[in-house]
Amino acid sequence: MSSISFLQQVDRMFEKAAAHTSHPEGLLKQIRTCNSMYKMEFPLKKDDGSIEVIQAWRSEHSQHKLPTKGGIRFADNVNEDEVAALATLMTYKCAIVDVPFGGAKGGIKINRKNYSEAEIERITRRYTFELVSKNFIGPGIDVPAPDYGTGPKEMAWIVDTYRSLTNDPLTAAACVTGKPVTLGGVRGRTEATGLGTFFGIREACSVEEDMTKIGLKTGLADKRVVVQGLGNVGYHAAKFMQEGGSTIVGLAEYEGAIHNPDGLDVEEVMAHRKATGSILNFPGATNILDSSKALELPCEILIPAALESVITGENAGRIQAKIIGEAANGPVTADADAILLKMGVMILPDVYLNAGGVTVSYFEWLKNLSHVRFGRMSKRFEQASNERIVRAMAGAVGIDLVDSEMAKVTAGADEIDLVKSGLEETMAGAYTEIREIAIRVGTDLRTAAFINAIDKVAVSYMELGIFP
Numbered sequence: 209m210s211s212i213s214f215l216q217q218v219d220r221m222f223e224k225a226a227a228h229t230s231h232p233e234g235l236l237k238q239i240r241t242c243n244s245m246y247k248m249e250f251p252l253k254k255d256d257g258s259i260e261v262i263q264a265w266r267s268e269h270s271q272h273k274l275p276t277k278g279g280i281r282f283a284d285n286v287n288e289d290e291v292a293a294l295a296t297l298m299t300y301k302c303a304i305v306d307v308p309f310g311g312a313k314g315g316i317k318i319n320r321k322n323y324s325e326a327e328i329e330r331i332t333r334r335y336t337f338e339l340v341s342k343n344f345i346g347p348g349i350d351v352p353a354p355d356y357g358t359g360p361k362e363m364a365w366i367v368d369t370y371r372s373l374t375n376d377p378l379t380a381a382a383c384v385t386g387k388p389v390t391l392g393g394v395r396g397r398t399e400a401t402g403l404g405t406f407f408g409i410r411e412a413c414s415v416e417e418d419m420t421k422i423g424l425k426t427g428l429a430d431k432r433v434v435v436q437g438l439g440n441v442g443y444h445a446a447k448f449m450q451e452g453g454s455t456i457v458g459l460a461e462y463e464g465a466i467h468n469p470d471g472l473d474v475e476e477v478m479a480h481r482k483a484t485g486s487i488l489n490f491p492g493a494t495n496i497l498d499s500s501k502a503l504e505l506p507c508e509i510l511i512p513a514a515l516e517s518v519i520t521g522e523n524a525g526r527i528q529a530k531i532i533g534e535a536a537n538g539p540v541t542a543d544a545d546a547i548l549l550k551m552g553v554m555i556l557p558d559v560y561l562n563a564g565g566v567t568v569s570y571f572e573w574l575k576n577l578s579h580v581r582f583g584r585m586s587k588r589f590e591q592a593s594n595e596r597i598v599r600a601m602a603g604a605v606g607i608d609l610v611d612s613e614m615a616k617v618t619a620g621a622d623e624i625d626l627v628k629s630g631l632e633e634t635m636a637g638a639y640t641e642i643r644e645i646a647i648r649v650g651t652d653l654r655t656a657a658f659i660n661a662i663d664k665v666a667v668s669y670m671e672l673g674i675f676p
C-alpha cells in the first residue's frame with residue numbers, strides 16, 4: 209500500500225501537471241482546493257428495530273461551473289479523504305470532456321450486503337433528505353449519479369425524495385442522473401462508462417505511431433484483455449471489448465479470478481456467476497484464488513474496473529500489460545504510475561477514460577431540463593430526407609429497393625443512437641486533445657489530461673472575473 213492518501217496522490221498528479229502551466233500560484237491553489245465537504249451522521253432504524261448510526265459525506269470540489277456533479281458510492285471503506293479525492297477527479301474529468309459541471313462526489317459508509325432492500329431504501333432517502341436540508345442537491349446546485357455500489361434504483365429513490373421535499377415540479381427530474389428511463393433517465397446511461405472506456409481504448413489503439421512505440425499493431429483484434437471488477441463499468445467494458453474483436457483472457461472479481469488464454473465469453477461467465485454465485489470454476493478456465501494476481505496475467509490491455517489503489521509500488525513491476533485502461537477511479541497509485549511509465553506502459557488515465565458516465569449524465573440532465581426525448585423532433589424528418597436521397601440515387605442507377613431494405617438504410621436517429629454518437633464524439637475528441645498536449649509538452653497522457661483540465665478550469669475562473 210502507498211503511504212500517501214488518495215487525495216494526496218491526486219494532488220501530486222495535479223502538481224506535476226501544474227508545473228507545465230503558467231497560471232498564478234493563487235489560481236492553481238483555488239483550482240486544486242476542495243471547496244465544500246458535508247459530513248453527516250444519521251440514524252437508521254434497522255428491520256429488527258435496533259438503531260445504527262450511518263456515516264456519509266458529500267463533497268463539492270469546485271463551483272466554477274454549476275451544477276456540480278458526481279456519483280454516490282456505497283462502500284464500507286469509504287472515507288472523507290476518498291470522497292474529496294473523487295470529487296476532485298470529477299472537476300478535472302468534466303473539464304477534459306467539456307461537460308459544463310464542477311466536480312462532486314458522495315459516499316455512504318456501508319457494505320450493502322449487510323442491509324436489506326428496505327434498509328438501503330431508508331438510508332438512501334435519509335441521505336437525500338440531508339442533502340436537501342443543507343442545499344447540497346438540485347438541478348442547478350449539485351446533481352448526484354450512480355457509482356460503486358449504487359444504480360438506477362437508488363437514483364429513483366433520490367429523485368422521489370427530492371420531489372417530495374421541494375417545490376420544483378418543472379426541473380426536479382434533473383436533480384440526479386442515472387435514473388431508470390421510465391423516471392426520466394436517458395437510454396444508454398447504464399452502459400455509458402463501459403462504452404466510453406471501450407471508445408477511449410479503441411481510439412488509443414488506432415494511432416499507428418503510438419502502437420508501434422509499445423510494440424503493438426493498431427486495432428483491437430490482436431489484443432488480449434484482462435478486466436478486474438464485473439460490476440456496471442467492468443462488465444460493460446469487457447462486453448464491448450469482446451464485441452470489438454479483442455480476446456478476454458482474464459476476469460477478476462472479489463471472490464477470485466479466472467484465466468483462459470483462448471478466451472472467455474463475458475456473457476457466459478456472467479450467467480455462470482449468476483447460477484453458482486461465483487466466477488470460479490468456469491468451464492475451461494483456470495481459477496486464481498488470489499484475485500489481485502489476475503492483474504499480473506500476460507495480456508496487452510489491463511482494465512482495472514473495481515476500486516482505487518489496486519496497482520501499487522509493490523505489484524507495478526509485475527504488470528505485463530502494455531496498455532492500462534483506468535476504468536475505475538484511481539486504480540494506479542502515484543508510485544505505481546512512475547514505475548509503469550518507466551516500463552513504457554501506456555496508461556489511459558481515469559480522468560479521461562471513465563468520463564463516459566458523466567458525459568451521458570450530462571445528456572440526461574439536458575433531456576430532463578428540455579422535457580424532450582432526443583430524436584423526437586428529428587427522427588422522422590431525417591428518415592424522410594434520407595428516403596428522398598436514396599430513392600433518387602436508386603432510380604438513377606436503376607436499382608429497385610424493397611421496403612424493408614429502404615427502412616434499414618434510411619432510418620432516422622433515435623435517442624440511443626444519438627447518445628452513443630455523442631459519447632463516441634466526446635471520447636474521440638478528448639483523446640485527440642490530450643494526445644496533442646502530451647506530444648507538445650513531452651509528457652505522459654495523465655499529465656497531459658491534467659494540464660488540459662487545469663487550463664480549462666483556469667479559463668472558467670477568469671471568465672467569472674475571479675482572477676482577472
Ligand code: NAD
Binds near residue numbers: 279357439460499536
Ligand atoms: P459496481 O459496484 O457496479 O461494480 C464494482 C465491482 O467490483 C463489483 O462487482 C465488485 O464485486 C467488484 N470488486 C470489488 N472489489 C474487488 C476486488 N478486490 N477484485 C475484483 N473485483 C472487485 O461499481 P461500478 O459503478 O462499476 O464502479 C467501478 C469503478 O468505476 C469505481 O472506481 C467507480 O468510481 C468507477 N466509475 C463508475 C462510474 C459509473 O458510471 N458507474 C463512472 C465513472 C467511474
